[in-house]
Structure formats: structure tokens, C-alpha cells
Amino acid sequence: QKEVEQxxxxxxxxxxxxxxxxxxxxxxxxxxxxxxxxxxxxxxELLMYTYSSxxxxxxxxxxxxxxxxxxxxLFIRDSQPSDSATYLCxxxxxxxxxxxxxxxGTSLIVHP
Amino acid sequence: GAVVSQHPSWVICKSGTSVKIECRxxxxxxxxxFWYRQFPKQSLMLMATSNEGSKATYEQGVEKDxxxxxxxxxxxxxxxxxxxxxxxxxxYICSARVRGIAYEQYFxxxxxxxxx
Numbered sequence: 001q002k003e004v005e006q007x008x009x010x011x012x013x014x015x016x017x018x019x020x021x022x023x024x025x026x027x028x029x030x031x032x033x034x035x036x037x038x039x040x041x042x043x044x045e046l047l048m049y050t051y052s053s054x055x056x057x058x059x060x061x062x063x064x065x066x067x068x069x070x071x072x073x074l075f076i077r078d079s080q081p082s083d084s085a086t087y088l089c090x091x092x093x094x095x096x097x098x099x100x101x102x103x104x105g106t107s108l109i110v111h112p
Numbered sequence: 113g114a115v116v117s118q119h120p121s122w123v124i125c126k127s128g129t130s131v132k133i134e135c136r137x138x139x140x141x142x143x144x145x146f147w148y149r150q151f152p153k154q155s156l157m158l159m160a161t162s163n164e165g166s167k168a169t170y171e172q173g174v175e176k177d178x179x180x181x182x183x184x185x186x187x188x189x190x191x192x193x194x195x196x197x198x199x200x201x202x203x204y205i206c207s208a209r210v211r212g213i214a215y216e217q218y219f220x221x222x223x224x225x226x227x228x
Contacts (some may be wrong), residue, residue, distance in 0.1 A: 051215070099146070
């Protein structure tokens with residue numbers, strides 16, 4: 001079992017839909033949870049980070065962490081074609097010098 | 113803020129030659145920089161971690177003599193692919209960690225290397 005599991009997709013939704021992207025993990029020591037967006041042939045861009053459990057909202061994006069279930073989510077409201085990208089979750093723990101472990105990414109396609 | 117640049121953005125080289133890729137944190141100091149390799153439709157594969165002024169720590173299976181990493185200053189790290197072969201063709205991405213903030217890690221735009 002990989003430390004971080006993420007469905008690669010692709011996930012195809014119509015413009016305006018609410019998108020839910022998820023990751024599960026096995027290492028209970030993870031404390032920081034990040035979401036990155038990567039456009040084709042570009043480096044990943046940090047979207048949001050969350051410490052421990054709870055929710056965090058930034059514009060159309062909401063990140064949720066459920067440590068009891070070892071499950072994190074990223075919600076995108078009112079999705080736009082420009083949101084089409086690969087979304088990678090990442091998480092880190094103090095024991096590993098906070099070097100993040102990445103999921104393999106979910107490809108999202110928002111069609112007009 | 114938190115911009116990381118990489119140069120070159122793409123490079124084509126002949127088999128047997130060496131290629132150097134630069135990674136710079138433009139507006140912050142980065143005590144730790146990371147080098148990743150990414151294959152099409154795959155996730156990031158961490159190659160090595162480097163701290164300013166010390167030797168890089170390579171992940172298992174990564175040849176340190178082939179992938180030379182130098183982190184000479186708080187804003188610059190270089191990756192040199194020595195004696196490149198076609199199987200080294202890949203997308204190489206660096207990232208830099210903001211000094212003192214463990215979770216803030218910013219990525220460069222990547223370098224596409226093609227070895228012919």
C-alpha cells in the first residue's frame with residue numbers, strides 16, 4: 001500500500017460544477033496537508049495548505065482534512081475550464097523533516 | 113512572492129554530454145531545495161534534497177555520480193546530468209522551501225531534457 005493514494009482520473013465535469021478531489025493516506029504522523037495544481041508541462045503550483053484537521057477556504061477552493069479517517073479533500077466550486085489541470089495532494093510529517101509525500105495526481109477536465 | 117525560476121526550460125543534448133540545470137529562488141531564501149523527476153502522467157519522483165552548504169541527500173536508486181547537485185547559496189541550486197543517455201530524458205523540476213517554514217515549498221517551472 002502506498003503512503004498516499006490518489007485516483008489519477010481523468011475526472012471530467014461541465015463548467016460550473018462542484019469538483020471533489022480526494023486523497024487517502026496511511027501515515028498517521030502526517031501533519032501538513034497541501035494541494036498543488038499542475039498545468040501540462042509546468043511545475044506544480046501550491047494552492048492551499050492545512051495544518052492538522054479542519055477546513056480551509058480560499059475563494060472557490062476549500063480544503064478539508066479528516067485525520068481520523070486519514071482522508072483529505074479539495075473542493076472547487078463553480079469550476080472553470082481554466083481549472084483543467086492535474087491536482088496533486090501532498091503531506092508531510094516532522095519525522096521526515098517535513099519532506100512532502102505526493103499523491104500521483106488527479107487529472108481534471110472542465111469542459112465548457 | 114515565492115517565485116522559483118529554472119533555466120533552461122528545455123534542452124536537447126547528445127548522448128554522452130553533460131547538462132546543467134539551474135534553480136533559483138528569486139524573492140526568498142531557501143535553506144532546502146529539492147530536485148524531482150517526472151515522467152508523463154506520473155507523479156513527482158524525489159531525486160535528492162539539498163541544504164545550503166552541505167552535500168545533497170539522494171533518494172534510493174538515484175545515482176549521485178550521475179546527477180550532481182550543488183547548493184552553493186541560499187538562492188541557487190544546480191543539477192548536472194553527467195554523461196547523459198536517452199533514458200535520462202525526462203521533466204526535471206526543482207523546488208525550494210521557504211526558510212523556517214516547513215510546509216511552504218514552491219516549484220520551478222521545470223526543465224524538459226531530451227537526450228538524443
